[in-house]
Amino acid sequence: MDENNPPLIALRPRKARSGDRAVRPVRHAAARGLAKENAVDKAYLEDLAPGQVFTSDARTVVDADAIKRFGGEFDPQPWHLSETVARSTFFKELVASGWHTTALTMQLIIQTLPLSGGIIGSGVDELRWPRPVRPGDTLRLHCEIIDVQESKLRPASGTVRVRMTTLNQNDQPVQTMIANLLAFRRPEQTA
Amino acid sequence: MDENNPPLIALRPRKARSGDRAVRPVRHAAARGLAKENAVDKAYLEDLAPGQVFTSDARTVVDADAIKRFGGEFDPQPWHLSETVARSTFFKELVASGWHTTALTMQLIIQTLPLSGGIIGSGVDELRWPRPVRPGDTLRLHCEIIDVQESKLRPASGTVRVRMTTLNQNDQPVQTMIANLLAFRRPEQTA
Numbered sequence: 001m002d003e004n005n006p007p008l009i010a011l012r013p014r015k016a017r018s019g020d021r022a023v024r025p026v027r028h029a030a031a032r033g034l035a036k037e038n039a040v041d042k043a044y045l046e047d048l049a050p051g052q053v054f055t056s057d058a059r060t061v062v063d064a065d066a067i068k069r070f071g072g073e074f075d076p077q078p079w080h081l082s083e084t085v086a087r088s089t090f091f092k093e094l095v096a097s098g099w100h101t102t103a104l105t106m107q108l109i110i111q112t113l114p115l116s117g118g119i120i121g122s123g124v125d126e127l128r129w130p131r132p133v134r135p136g137d138t139l140r141l142h143c144e145i146i147d148v149q150e151s152k153l154r155p156a157s158g159t160v161r162v163r164m165t166t167l168n169q170n171d172q173p174v175q176t177m178i179a180n181l182l183a184f185r186r187p188e189q190t191a
Numbered sequence: 192m193d194e195n196n197p198p199l200i201a202l203r204p205r206k207a208r209s210g211d212r213a214v215r216p217v218r219h220a221a222a223r224g225l226a227k228e229n230a231v232d233k234a235y236l237e238d239l240a241p242g243q244v245f246t247s248d249a250r251t252v253v254d255a256d257a258i259k260r261f262g263g264e265f266d267p268q269p270w271h272l273s274e275t276v277a278r279s280t281f282f283k284e285l286v287a288s289g290w291h292t293t294a295l296t297m298q299l300i301i302q303t304l305p306l307s308g309g310i311i312g313s314g315v316d317e318l319r320w321p322r323p324v325r326p327g328d329t330l331r332l333h334c335e336i337i338d339v340q341e342s343k344l345r346p347a348s349g350t351v352r353v354r355m356t357t358l359n360q361n362d363q364p365v366q367t368m369i370a371n372l373l374a375f376r377r378p379e380q381t382a
Contacts, residue, residue, distance in 0.1 A: 074294035076301065077309045090311060090373075098312055099294045103265035106290050110267065118268045120281060121289055121320070128314035182281075 042116035044186040045158045048148050056141040058111040060104050062096060064135035070100040095132035101139075101175050102127070105166045108141035113162070113181075120182040122159070127177040131168075138169040146178070150185075157184050233307035235377040236349045239339050247332040249302040251295050253287060255326035261291040286323035292330075292366050293318070296357045299332035304353070304372075311373040313350070318368040322359075329360040337369070341376075348375050 064083070071080025075097035078085040083094045096104075109119050133139065147161040160183045166175040255274070262271025266288035269276040274285045287295075300310050324330065338352040351374045357366040 070294075075297045075310075079309075090308060097294075097297065099290070099297050102293060103261075103288075103290045106266045106288065117281060118270075119266075123317070123319040124315070125318070126314070126316060127318060129312070 043114045043183075044116045045148065045150070045160070045183040046186055048145055048160050048183060050145055050147055052145045054112050054114075054143040054145075056108045056112040058108060058140070060107055060139045062100075062104065062133055062135065062137045062139065064094060067094060067096045067100065067133075067135060070103070071097055074099060091132060093134065095134055096137075098129045098132075098175075101129060101133050101166065102177075104133070104139055105141060105164065105175055108139065108166070109143070109164065109179075112141050112143055115160070115181060115183055116186075117157075117182060117184045122180045122182065124180070125178040127175070129175050130173050133168070133174050137174070139174065140167055141165070142167060148183070155185070157182055159183070234305045234374075235307045236339065236341070236351070236374040237377055239336055239351050239374060241336055241338055243336045245303050245305075245334040245336075247299045247303040249299060249331070251298055251330045253291075253295065253324055253326065253328045253330065255285060258285060258287045258291065258324075258326060261294070262288055265290060282323060284325065286325055287328075289320045289323075289366075292320060292324050292357065293368075295324070295330055296332060296355065296366055296368075299330065299357070300334070300355065300370075303332050304334055306351070306372065306374055307377075308348075308373060308375040313371045313373065315371070316369040318366070320366055321364050324359070324365050328365070330365065331358050332356070333358060339374070346376070348373055350374070 068081055071077070079089045079091040079093075079095055080086075080097050080100075081094075086092065086094045106119075113119060142165045144163045145160060146163050148158060149161075150158040160181045162179050162181060164175075164177050164179055165173050168174050259272055262268070270280045270282040270284075270286055271277075271288050271291075272285075277283065277285045297310075304310060333356045335354045336351060337354050339349060340352075341349040351372045353370050353372060355366075355368050355370055356364050359365050
C-alpha cells in the first residue's frame with residue numbers, strides 16, 4: 001500500500017483481553033490516528049475500501065489437547081488424534097484439522113474486523129491450507145479488503161471481499177482465503 | 192448420471208453406528224453391486240472418475256446446545272449464542288456458525304468418501320452457505336467427483352476434486368463447496 005495515499009481508514013483492534021471468548025461479541029476500539037477510543041467501533045459499508053488492512057493483535061495459541069478434542073468431535077482421523085499414531089501417517093506428526101484452523105481463524109476475524117453488523121459470511125473462495133497448524137503454534141490474522149460492492153437488491157447493504165491470511169509464529173501462512181462478508185450501510189440519522 | 196453408463200464404481204457407505212465419532216477412522220464397507228463387504232473399503236486414485244457419486248446414509252442431528260457450544264468457543268456472535276438475543280439480529284433466530292456446518296460436514300465426509308489414505312484436503316473452492324443450519328436440523332451429504340488429476344511432481348498421488356453438498360431434512364442445501372483432496376495410487380503388489 002502506498003504510504004502517501006493511505007486508505008480511508010486504517011484500523012487496528014485493541015489487544016485481546018481475557019474475556020474475549022465470552023458471550024458478547026468483541027467490540028473494537030483503538031484506531032490509528034484517531035484519538036477517541038470508540039471512534040471506529042463500527043465500520044459501515046461506506047467506510048470500507050480496497051487496500052484497507054486490518055491485523056489482529058489478538059493471538060491464539062493452539063495446544064495438543066485442543067487439536068485432539070476438535071479432531072475427536074469433527075475430524076476423527078489418526079493425524080488429529082494421537083501423536084504416536086500420527087507418526088506413521090502422511091503428516092508424520094499431530095496436526096490440527098483444517099476445519100479447526102478455520103474455526104480458530106473465525107475467533108481472530110471477530111477480534112479484527114470491526115464490521116457494524118458483525119461478521120456474516122455468505123461464502124469463501126480459494127480456501128487453502130499451505131501448511132498444517134501444530135501443537136504450540138500461535139496464530140494471528142492479516143486481512144486486506146480487496147473489493148466492496150453495493151447490493152442491487154438490498155440498498156441497505158453490500159458485500160465486502162476480504163483476503164484473509166492466518167499466520168503462525170514464524171510468519172508462515174497456515175491458511176489463506178477470500179471471504180465474502182455482508183456489510184451494512186450507515187443508518188440515516190433522524191433529527 | 193446415465194443409468195446405462197454407470198461410473199467405474201458406485202459406492203455407498205454402511206449406515207452410521209453409535210461408535211462413529213470414536214477415535215478410529217470410520218471404515219467403509221457396503222458397495223452396490225459388489226458381494227464382498229470390504230471390496231471397496233479403500234478407493235485409490237485409479238478407482239476414481241468424474242461422475243461418481245457418494246452419498247451418506249449417516250445423518251447428523253444438530254441441537255441448540257451444540258450450536259451454542261461451538262459458537263461460544265469459535266464464533267461468539269449473538270445469533271450463535273442465545274435464542275432470545277438472536278431474535279433482534281439479522282438472522283432473527285439461533286443459527287449454527289458456518290464453520291460449525293463445515294465441521295459437521297467433515298464428520299459426514301469421513302463416513303462417506305472411502306479414500307484409501309483418508310480425507311486430506313489441500314483446499315476448498317466456492318464454499319457457500321445458502322441457508323443456515325437451525326436447531327433440530329438433520330444433515331446429510333452428497334458428493335460428486337468432478338475431476339481427477341495425477342500429480343506431476345509426486346507420481347504416487349493425485350488430486351480429486353469433489354463437489355460436496357450438505358443437505359437438511361427438507362433436501363435444501365445448507366452448504367456447497369468444491370474440495371480438493373489428496374488421493375493415493377494403489378501400491379504395487381510385491382510377489
